[in-house]
Amino acid sequence: MLRTPLRLTALFAGLLLGANAMALDLGSLSQGDASGGLKDALTQGAQIAVKQLGTPGGFSNNPEVKIGLPGKLGKIADKLKMFGMGDQVTQLETSMNKAAETAVTQAQPILVNAVKNMSVTDAKGILSGGQDSATQYLNTSSREQIRAKFLPIVKAATDKVGVAQQYNALAGKAAAFGAVDAKSANVENYVTEQALDGLFKMIAQQEETIRKNPAAAATSLAKKVFGAL
16 A cells, blocks of 8 residues: 555655756856857857848748838738739838848857857856847847948948838838838838847747757757756
């Protein structure tokens, strides 16, 4: 009659020992190793995200980050395409996505620098934080710098193909009636924000991959750190 309670006690004890062992794995890492492994993984994630997005079709061929017309303009655009009047819309969307692909290549050195400047305290908070805490750190620490880098590139790209005036006139009228927000009424501002959102979304996907599968990390130190989480 005592076997079941004894087995349960042994099972619970085993689970507790296992949990303690996992906790000790992370706790046993030096602060330098923990910080270094996280930096390796973040650098890897940023580089992959930039490479994926900064190629022809990097935005336009990826439905998760593809840039379309904003707000109600997007719904109108879909209807225009259905009725064979989508050439103008297609030109706009193509130029916006190409501009984002051109601009995003400039993000890598800023992201890598943000990783290098990460403190041990930052690293500890990230490792004990949520599933996208590393991405959120990069977003907070580097978004403004990347935006400043993207804006003139996006403006030059959209001006070059002659769509800026067309978009701004259309979106400006729509903004006056509340069809789009004020930030989206200017093509370079809109494309820049969409490019930034797409970039950090892809970095978050890389972070999620490494958290779920530490073997996907490029360095042995990163594997060690994320394997201990």
